[in-house]
Amino acid sequence: MISIPDKKKKLNLGFLGVGWIGRNRMQALLNHSPSKATVICEPDSQNAEEAIQNAPDACCVENAEEMYNDSSLDGIVIATPSALHAEQSIAALNAGKAVFCQKPLGRTADEVKKVVAASKAADKLLTVDLSYRYTEAFQEVYKRLINNDIGEVYAIDLCFHNAYGPDKEWFYDLPRSGGGCVMDLGIHLIDLALWSLGFPEIKEVRSDLYAQGKKLQLFEDKIEDYASISFLTETNININLKCSWHLPAGKDAEIHASFYGTKGGLAFKNVEGSFYDFTAEKYNGTQTEVLVTPPDSWGGRAGVVWAEDILNGKGYDATTAEELIKTATLIDRIYAR
Template sequence: MITTKPTIENKKPLALGFIGVGWIGRNRMEVLLKNANTSALMISEPSEENSVEALKVAESAMRTSSPSEVYENKELDGIVIATPSAMHAEQAIEALKSGKSVFCQKPLGRTASEVKEVVEAAKEADKLLAVDLSYRYTKAFKAIYNLIQSGEIGEIYAADLVFHNAYGPDKEWFYDIKKSGGGCVMDLGIHLIDLALWTLDFPEIKDVKSHLYHKGKKLTFFDEHVEDFASVSITSEKDTHINLECSWNVSAGQDAVIEARFYGTEGGAAFKNVNGSFYDFTAEKYKGTYAETLVSPPDDWSGRAGVVWAEALAEGQKFDQESAEEFIKTTKIIDRIYGR
């Protein structure tokens, strides 16, 4: 996992390039410029509307429609990628080969083989590679992680993780498996898989069973549709049982249901969203019928993963083998969910 030291004042700002400044890309750029010692030198974005909005925040940035010009800029320390999923692996590899560190939106690749290629490029270039697995960086989930790592609730034998989104993506490419790599599992379930595996120290997985649906009908192949509901059962080599559910456009009774519950031999713990919010979370510890709140809102966590990457980059951190292997392990599970 990326580690950081306190930032040193008066250091030269990191020079960053941004490929893709739609809503998520602009948000990550704004957070980086506000909360890390960074400057935006270049923006690559085909949409005029998105570019205009981004340049309101990064007024001195140079705009180009060609990612190649961003890779070729020798002044850049790092590149932030927030484009459609099909582009991530290729763009990350090009950025790394050009000598830039990379912070990429998830998924890093649509398949484990794509992710391995990116990791190999990062290793060869000895450059810091990070993925925006943002829920790790909420105060609420970090409290759950620390609680479990401390051993206070004993050995974890089961976990239930859910991400139901009452809405679906508004971009057509999400629904094309060649462009997206998958449906709600790739979009939402990747966060659940990452949180479960990270908390349990990335155990070896011996069994994965999945049930994938499109508009209520079970999917067996993905030529025309991607899944909008998934139920997945995962068993580790230590027989820890992990249940995952995720969906788009589900009748959830609220905007979203986002939860991660862990059951241990000495107690339990839960990470939960508040009143259907996509942004507000609590962390709770359980012992029998007793519940203790560990963390409550507010927590301005959006974009924090990028700030952690930038701080590590500023401190000179290079390729990180541990986190790179985690990216591969997570995507291997996704491949197994899709039967690839």
């Protein structure tokens, strides 16, 4: 018998970590999906107080175990430091909760595989906040790539320079972060490139990582703040990625994913150094056609899709799981792990 989702039902969600990103994602879910914040767990009292202002009916708990053990919860949104993501996701999934986790899901492919296994065993939906997929600008680029608008893609250029870098000290500690600007920024663009190509096998990886202007040696226990990486797919598509923290780029941020094919080009680009405003462009020789322009409130859209999928009865997603493992395995190769 086919079950029909209850359109009147509201998801009961727990929010584990409500710093700036956690609160932003919570607000998007409350505003744009049939969800309510039932439980909040946050060690920083100021963050917790700000979150409660937007969810006055939520209960605050002191430790994550109380959240995992709450039988009323349908899912848990995780926005904590990277070192905690895999462990907390596994605990939530083992407790029968769907999980929406900030990237990276794990610091290594091994951690990601363990989370995926927990999702499969529990048959609960696992989603990672790879949010640029859900921008209107990249959705347009993706649609045109799938429709073969620019012919056969042979090269992709990816770039993410953040002039400021993270403001939390744990980002600069390798055991806690799992990596530097590649793990923090590059992962988004790697995901866009692989997703657009259908997650092909990568036969060659070359990575040059730098810390404060000095090239890092293999297995050096330091965090990179600049990376230049190239991949070659099994069908010889060339992918180049540059990303950084604190680069003197003359603007707040430089973000783009440019695709070059036998019949033209497509690009997803930030506007005037913005972290939030994006455009989509199509290139034909020297001509540029603007496809999408701001504004676009995309920040919490991935979480809203996750919530709607839960309400529609979606559980373990084997395709997404395989994508998460492939991305994490490639990042391991970048770091020579």
